[in-house]
Amino acid sequence: MERRKFINDLGQVTAIFCAGAYFAACSKSDDNNPDPGNPGGGNARLSANLNSELTSVGSSKINGSVIVVRTATGNVAASFVALSLICTHQGCTVGFDSVTTGFKCPCHGSEYNINGAVTQGPAPQALTKYNISITNNVLTVN
Ligand code: FES
Structure with a gap:
């Protein structure tokens, strides 16, 4: 494999990984109830x-x-x-x-x-x- 192609492929893999991490983070922030002790969500204790x-x-x-x-x-x-x-x-x-x-x-x-x-x-x-x-x-x- 040529050096240039290797670096190019590495860049594409990195971009795909970052996009996945970005969307995973987004789906977490959309979760209204991350705390099982708090089914009402929000800032309740x-x-x-x-x-x-x-x-x-x-x-x-x-x-x-x-x-x-x-x-x-x-x-x-x-x-x-x-x-x-x-x-x-x-x-x-x-x-x-x-x-x-x-x-x-x-x-x-x-x-x-x-x-x-x-x-x-x-x-x-x-x-x-x-x-x-x-x-x-x-x-x-x-
Ligand atoms: S910390 Fe509760 S009695 Fe001392």
Whole structure:
């Protein structure tokens, strides 16, 4: 193979590869729901389809460091609570206990009730609470 033809062929292969990478990147940006924990898409911290998720009292869903828990029947915002799972003491991730419906920090033992209020220190303040909205049976935590 001549040197000139080799360089020419290499250029064509490179162009095809770059075009493929370009279109792959485009298809990703068109995906409205890249986060499986957020079926509503957008900038929501978490969302859930209430037709199939969070259907029973005490059920929960986590996305990253955000949890939403169903506390009552009915698909209205007041039937849910959305909290940060980050302990206000030193930032460990708290765990949710669906039996006691409370949160406990594994690092130094702080405990929080279902509304995020401190029930046992050393945590100095409540877990961060987030707003919930429900539209067309899709719950969104903002
Ligand atoms: S970090 Fe949670 S109790 Fe210390």
